[in-house]
Amino acid sequence: MSTAILTGQPVPGSSLEGDLRTLGFDVRVATDAGDAETLLAAVPANQRVAIVDARFVGHVHSLRLGLTDPRFPAAAVPGAVTAQPAARQALIRALAHERSAGGGAAVVTDNLAERIAAALDTDGVPVHRPELGTLVAAVPTDPQTRNEARQAVLAVDDEAVRLRSAVKARDGFFTTHFISPYSRYIARWCARRGLTPNQVTTASLLTALIAAGCAATGTRGGFIAAGILLIVSFVLDCTDGQLARYSLQYSTLGAWLDATFDRAKEYAYYAGLALGAARGGDDVWALALGAMVLQTCRHVVDFAFTEANHDATANTSPTAALSDKLDSVGWTVWVRRMIVLPIGERWAMIAVLTAATTPRITFYALLIGCAFAATYTTAGRVLRSLTRRAQRTDRAARALADLTDSGPLAELLARVLGKSRGPAFLWAVAGAVLMPLAAWFDGPGWSVVLAAGVYVLVSSEAVVKPLKGALDWLVPPFFRAAEYCTVLLLAAKSGVNGVLPAAFGLVAAVAYHHYDTVYRIRGDADAPPHWLVRAIGGHEGRTLLVTVLAALLSAAQFKVALTALAVYVALVVLVESIRFWVSAHQSGAPAVHDEGEPA
Numbered sequence: 001m002s003t004a005i006l007t008g009q010p011v012p013g014s015s016l017e018g019d020l021r022t023l024g025f026d027v028r029v030a031t032d033a034g035d036a037e038t039l040l041a042a043v044p045a046n047q048r049v050a051i052v053d054a055r056f057v058g059h060v061h062s063l064r065l066g067l068t069d070p071r072f073p074a075a076a077v078p079g080a081v082t083a084q085p086a087a088r089q090a091l092i093r094a095l096a097h098e099r100s101a102g103g104g105a106a107v108v109t110d111n112l113a114e115r116i117a118a119a120l121d122t123d124g125v126p127v128h129r130p131e132l133g134t135l136v137a138a139v140p141t142d143p144q145t146r147n148e149a150r151q152a153v154l155a156v157d158d159e160a161v162r163l164r165s166a167v168k169a170r171d172g173f174f175t176t177h178f179i180s181p182y183s184r185y186i187a188r189w190c191a192r193r194g195l196t197p198n199q200v201t202t203a204s205l206l207t208a209l210i211a212a213g214c215a216a217t218g219t220r221g222g223f224i225a226a227g228i229l230l231i232v233s234f235v236l237d238c239t240d241g242q243l244a245r246y247s248l249q250y251s252t253l254g255a256w257l258d259a260t261f262d263r264a265k266e267y268a269y270y271a272g273l274a275l276g277a278a279r280g281g282d283d284v285w286a287l288a289l290g291a292m293v294l295q296t297c298r299h300v301v302d303f304a305f306t307e308a309n310h311d312a313t314a315n316t317s318p319t320a321a322l323s324d325k326l327d328s329v330g331w332t333v334w335v336r337r338m339i340v341l342p343i344g345e346r347w348a349m350i351a352v353l354t355a356a357t358t359p360r361i362t363f364y365a366l367l368i369g370c371a372f373a374a375t376y377t378t379a380g381r382v383l384r385s386l387t388r389r390a391q392r393t394d395r396a397a398r399a400l401a402d403l404t405d406s407g408p409l410a411e412l413l414a415r416v417l418g419k420s421r422g423p424a425f426l427w428a429v430a431g432a433v434l435m436p437l438a439a440w441f442d443g444p445g446w447s448v449v450l451a452a453g454v455y456v457l458v459s460s461e462a463v464v465k466p467l468k469g470a471l472d473w474l475v476p477p478f479f480r481a482a483e484y485c486t487v488l489l490l491a492a493k494s495g496v497n498g499v500l501p502a503a504f505g506l507v508a509a510v511a512y513h514h515y516d517t518v519y520r521i522r523g524d525a526d527a528p529p530h531w532l533v534r535a536i537g538g539h540e541g542r543t544l545l546v547t548v549l550a551a552l553l554s555a556a557q558f559k560v561a562l563t564a565l566a567v568y569v570a571l572v573v574l575v576e577s578i579r580f581w582v583s584a585h586q587s588g589a590p591a592v593h594d595e596g597e598p599a
Helices: 016-022 033-041 060-067 085-102 112-122 143-155 158-165 173-192 197-216 220-247 252-279 285-309 318-327 330-339 343-356 359-387 394-404 408-417 424-442 446-462 472-494 499-522 530-535 538-552 555-586
Strands: 002-007 025-030 049-053 074-077 080-083
Touching: 002 016, 002 033, 016 025, 016 049, 016 060, 025 033, 033 085, 049 060, 049 085, 049 112, 060 074, 060 080, 060 158, 074 085, 074 112, 080 085, 080 112, 085 112, 158 173, 158 220, 173 220, 173 330, 173 343, 197 220, 197 252, 220 252, 220 343, 252 285, 252 343, 252 359, 252 499, 252 555, 285 359, 285 394, 285 472, 285 499, 330 359, 343 359, 359 472, 394 472, 394 499, 408 446, 408 538, 424 446, 424 472, 446 472, 446 538, 472 499, 472 538, 472 555, 499 555, 530 555, 538 555
Parallel strands: 002 025, 002 049
Antiparallel strands: 049 080, 074 080
């Protein structure tokens, strides 16, 4: 239960107390600053507290935005301020100062909430002030202005505003025009029945898994059902975020579940399509694994570029200026969002092609579309990086190092080498070219093991110094491509049924680890513990191990070894990941919600 302390002279006929109780607050009344300080001391330290001026006039949603958002330690709207436990001590100091400055005098005309919000800012506690737009939040000081404020409240439908704001501000064309116009009402329906975003997220996952099962039947009816269910899953996927924004139910755990389940749904669906094709006599496991590799590498490009530049100083470029200029032309915004094939467009394409064509055609279209999108986005980001004069911070360098996922072999050699012999991204490019080419031309054998040994050396060269170069954000995606493609090619070259599905499982387990690293960094949490990276070998250790297994074992034995390695990595990574996110949620870690680019 949260507590709201009303200050000032009560206003006859005001609905403020009822509105606050509707928002989950236990309402108490203070006659002066000293009384408010006493009431605050009686509130348990783990509860949210709000100071609200009794004269407040405004929409209930204004109060909801200002007083219930869990993402911010302190927040305010005109006439109301709130503090979560993290900002409690600053609130106590602000009230103590008000009491001593006013000598305990009654608070009648002064806006105590406004002064406390200013005091929190001065005390170094950032106070979030939400954009209210057409919503009203005011503290009238006379009957005329109070009547005007009430008329302004009646003139704006705050429920309509709340529904509009539930939709992500920046989204893809398909999502914006074909999903959000009705999914927001589903979100409201869920909110009124007490459903949580995490429950909707789970429902979306289950629906996608059923869709994958339908695709795995290999029948035309199964493919049609799979396509329909995939769209239903995506509608629910949009609904969970809209429900979080509609009801302000943000959480660290929820953000992780939303992002993780998106990947699990898509890659499980790829596996279902491959199984369905196999039932019809068509082996498309290599295409399914290729699609997963390409999509994962695309995401690593997005993540690495964002982490490298989000806090860089002097972070401007002519290319970025041109992009901003194009964004001012309405139609170009939608074209540019569509050609990068975000999740809405991608899933719609997959669903339609699944229902109407074959898994092979679906994967061909997906690979071509994702390859074009990856080329477009990566080329633009390279141009931005080459033309901007950004100075990257130590935090950015650490984030890129964590995303690189270097293991004990690379770290040991980096300490031995001691000095870098060229730009880090060039070493990563060399590794990304060396390993796939060796696996492609030689297949399983000792020549590929030798190439993997060189790859380990190249990997160490890339991380000898902090990753602060203009193109060093390319290091993580190039190493991802090298590792994943090596597994894919060696499995494809083995020529035995079942090796590619085992390779699919291994890449999926490793990709989960890499996504988990991203979500921890985005949530301002530490990267996965060092022991975990050592336990699963780092990218260079896993690559070397897979090449050795391929050279030593028969194709049938290689399949078993890949399966065992996939199970081991999945168990170690999942157990640590679940432990971390559940403990973060239980410890009251700051709530987060991703409003970035559509995935």
